[in-house]
Every structure is written in C-alpha cells, then in structure tokens.
Amino acid sequence: MTCRALILGCSGTHLTAGEAAFFRDVRPWGFILFKRNIGSPDAVRALTASLRETVGRADAPILIDQEGGRVQRMGPPHWPKYPAGARFGRLNGSARAMAWLGARLMAHDLAAVGINVDCAPMLDVPVEGTHDIIGDRAYAQDADSVAEIGRAVAEGLMAGGVLPVIKHIPGHGRATSDSHFHLPVVDADRASLEATDFRPFRALADMPLAMSAHVVYPHLDPKRPATLSRIVIDDIIRGAIGFDGLLMSDDLSMKALKGAYRRRSEQAFAAGIDVVLHCNGLMRQMRGVVAGAPVLDGEPLRRAEAALARLTENAESFDVAEARSRFEAGLSVAA
Structure with missing residues (x-):
C-alpha cells in the first residue's frame, strides 16, 4: 500500500472526524504523539489503533519523544518518571x-500502548557555554561516552520491540540557541566537528532511523541548516558519518x-531528507507540508522498509517488576 x-x-x-478523514486521504508513513495526546493507557492504545486504522497498516510507525528527564511525554501517574540522560x-x-x-523498561511502556518508535538516543555532545536546550539531556560531555551510552539506549529499545531514532544528526551540542525558536549557527570548522560532534553518529551509523538538526554549520554550508542542505546530507550524513538508514x-x-x-x-526533500516530520497537529500547516511531500518510493522506501524490518529483530520478554527494582537500585548510586 502506497503512503x-x-x-x-x-x-x-x-482523532477528530476531520483528522481521520485527512489521514485516510493523505496516508502518511507514520505519526507522532506528544503530551497533549496522552491520556490513560487504554486511551493511548485506542488512539494508536485509530491512527493505524486510518492508513490501513498494522505496523505503521507511531513515534514519541521519551528520553526521560525534561523530555518525557508519558509520565506519572500512569508511567514511571525516568532520569535525564546525564544521570547515566x-x-x-x-x-x-x-x-x-x-x-528496555521504556520500550515496555511504549510497546504496551502501541508506540513502536522512540526519538532517542540523543547523541549531541555539549560544550561549555552552549544553550541548555541540550543540557542534562546529554549522556556525557565527551563523544566516546555519549556513543557508548547512546548505543546502550538504542539496543535496550530494540530489545523491547521499539525502534530508536538517533538525533540530532550531525550534531546540535554546540548550538547557542534553541531551534524551537531560533536558527542556531555552529561556527566550528570541519576538523573540530569531525573530532567531536560527528563521532557518536558515526559510531551508531548502523541504526535504522535518524533525525536531522535544524542547525547551520557555516564551514559546511554557509546558507542552509542541515535539514535543508544537500551538502550536509550528502557529504556529511551519508558520506563522512556513513548513515544509510531512514533520515527524517x-x-x-x-x-x-x-x-x-x-x-x-x-x-x-530536495536536500535529501527521506521523510518529513510535522508535530503540532495544526491542520492548516499540515496541508502545506503534505502539498510538498512525495509518495514514499525509491531509496527512501527501501530505507523505511529496512527500518520496520528491525522491529522484531531483537524483541524479547523479560521480568518487568524485577527489572524496575534493579533499575531503581542501580540509579541510587548516582550523585
């Protein structure tokens, strides 16, 4: 079925009646949930089922940002509070x-309500004096530790049947502004970026999905942020980093x-993005995004199918109660 x-x-x-009709007509590859979409576990399960019904695909990707700390869309009272990345x-x-x-515990929570993609791990490496939009979301201050912990997060998610999304490729850690509100500019030369920022992404280039950074790197492309830059996508993300998964x-x-x-x-799309993401659910904006979006085919379709094929690659059951107890005990040793 085309999408x-x-x-x-x-x-x-x-879903409103209008949203359901719109999604049936548009047939997006996937959906994303935010805190505004989260009710009880039963309500989330009903919503994810409704979303998949509109596109007629039982494995349609449903994403969420569930990092822990400040970025956790599903939390108390129905789900545990998880720590920020820096805790690890x-x-x-x-x-x-x-x-x-x-x-692995997050994956259990997500899969139980029909969510099969988590926008984590975040592989950005922070530097002194940058904007706190990254802050304690970063796993560590050095690239090798970020890569090691990031791979553990990705593998834990996949063990629970949830696909990881590495972000924000090729690196948001040096940004001095928040791309939610302003366009960040990272004025580091390529050698510096290669030595630090790109390293965790290169180490996890085998992951199925990645999310681009709305960041300008003047020494790579002086005019366009990575999301809109053919130079950054071809030369850096696909080239120097070697990522061949689905780029959103x-x-x-x-x-x-x-x-x-x-x-x-x-x-x-002209720059080489495979799939575009629009999050706020505003119909007027979505119609514009849809008008500029092609059918998923060719190399993007191959990458999308390869990503979904990994959903059951490592999924396994485990003792949730024992794992939560062990997790809480292990965290207690952190400062």
Whole structure:
C-alpha cells in the first residue's frame, strides 16, 4: 500500500472526524504523539489503533519523544518518571548496563500502548557555554561516552520491540540557541566537528532511523541548516558519518525554519531528507507540508522498509517488576 513520506501529529487524545478523514486521504508513513495526546493507557492504545486504522497498516510507525528527564511525554501517574540522560553519565562503570535497562523498561511502556518508535538516543555532545536546550539531556560531555551510552539506549529499545531514532544528526551540542525558536549557527570548522560532534553518529551509523538538526554549520554550508542542505546530507550524513538508514527531518513547524510550509517540505526533500516530520497537529500547516511531500518510493522506501524490518529483530520478554527494582537500585548510586 502506497503512503506519503510524512510523519504527522494530531490535536488531542482521540482523532477528530476531520483528522481521520485527512489521514485516510493523505496516508502518511507514520505519526507522532506528544503530551497533549496522552491520556490513560487504554486511551493511548485506542488512539494508536485509530491512527493505524486510518492508513490501513498494522505496523505503521507511531513515534514519541521519551528520553526521560525534561523530555518525557508519558509520565506519572500512569508511567514511571525516568532520569535525564546525564544521570547515566555519572554512573561510571555501570552506565552502559543501566542505560540499557532504562531503555528496555521504556520500550515496555511504549510497546504496551502501541508506540513502536522512540526519538532517542540523543547523541549531541555539549560544550561549555552552549544553550541548555541540550543540557542534562546529554549522556556525557565527551563523544566516546555519549556513543557508548547512546548505543546502550538504542539496543535496550530494540530489545523491547521499539525502534530508536538517533538525533540530532550531525550534531546540535554546540548550538547557542534553541531551534524551537531560533536558527542556531555552529561556527566550528570541519576538523573540530569531525573530532567531536560527528563521532557518536558515526559510531551508531548502523541504526535504522535518524533525525536531522535544524542547525547551520557555516564551514559546511554557509546558507542552509542541515535539514535543508544537500551538502550536509550528502557529504556529511551519508558520506563522512556513513548513515544509510531512514533520515527524517526534525519538526518542520519549529521556528528555526522560515517560509510557507509547502516550501519547507519541498526544500527538505530536495536536500535529501527521506521523510518529513510535522508535530503540532495544526491542520492548516499540515496541508502545506503534505502539498510538498512525495509518495514514499525509491531509496527512501527501501530505507523505511529496512527500518520496520528491525522491529522484531531483537524483541524479547523479560521480568518487568524485577527489572524496575534493579533499575531503581542501580540509579541510587548516582550523585
């Protein structure tokens, strides 16, 4: 069944009649949920089932940002609160094992309500004096530790039947502004970026999905953010980093990008993005994004199918109660 190269959001905890009709007509590849979409576990299960019904695909990707800390769309009272990424970096010898376990538990929570993709791990490497949009979301301050913990998170998610999305490729850690509101510019030369920022992404280039950064790197492309830059996507993401999985944009509704939504969509695809993401569920904006989006075919379709094929690659059952107890005990040693 054909679909469009889109991941779209919806407005609330259930689909409106207008949204259902729109999604049936548009047939996006996938959907994304935010806190506004999260009710009880039963309500989330009903919503994910409704979304998949509109496109007629039982394995349609349904994404969420579930990192822990500040970025956790599903939380108390129905789901546990998970720590920010930096907590794992302080665990020293047990960082990798605990990051895997936390991600495996998150995957259990997500899969139980029909969510099969998590926009994690975040592989950005922060530097002194940058914007706190990354802050304690970062696993560590050095690239090798970020890569090691990030791989543990990715593998923990996949062990629970949830696909990871590495973000924000090729690196958001040096940004001095928040791309939700402004277009960040990272004025580091390529050698510096290669030595630090690109390293975790290169180490996890075998992952199925990645999310682009709305960041300008003047020493790579002086005019366009990575999401809209053929130079960055071809030379850096596909070339130097070696990522051949499905490349999705960050949210096209973020204020880092300017102009009409159709144009944003067209520019992203022209640059080499495989699938565009629009998150806020505003119908007027979504119509513009849809107007600039092609049917998913060719290499993007191959990458999408390869990603979904990994959904059951490592999924396995485990003792949830025992794992939660072990996770809480392990975290207690962190500062």
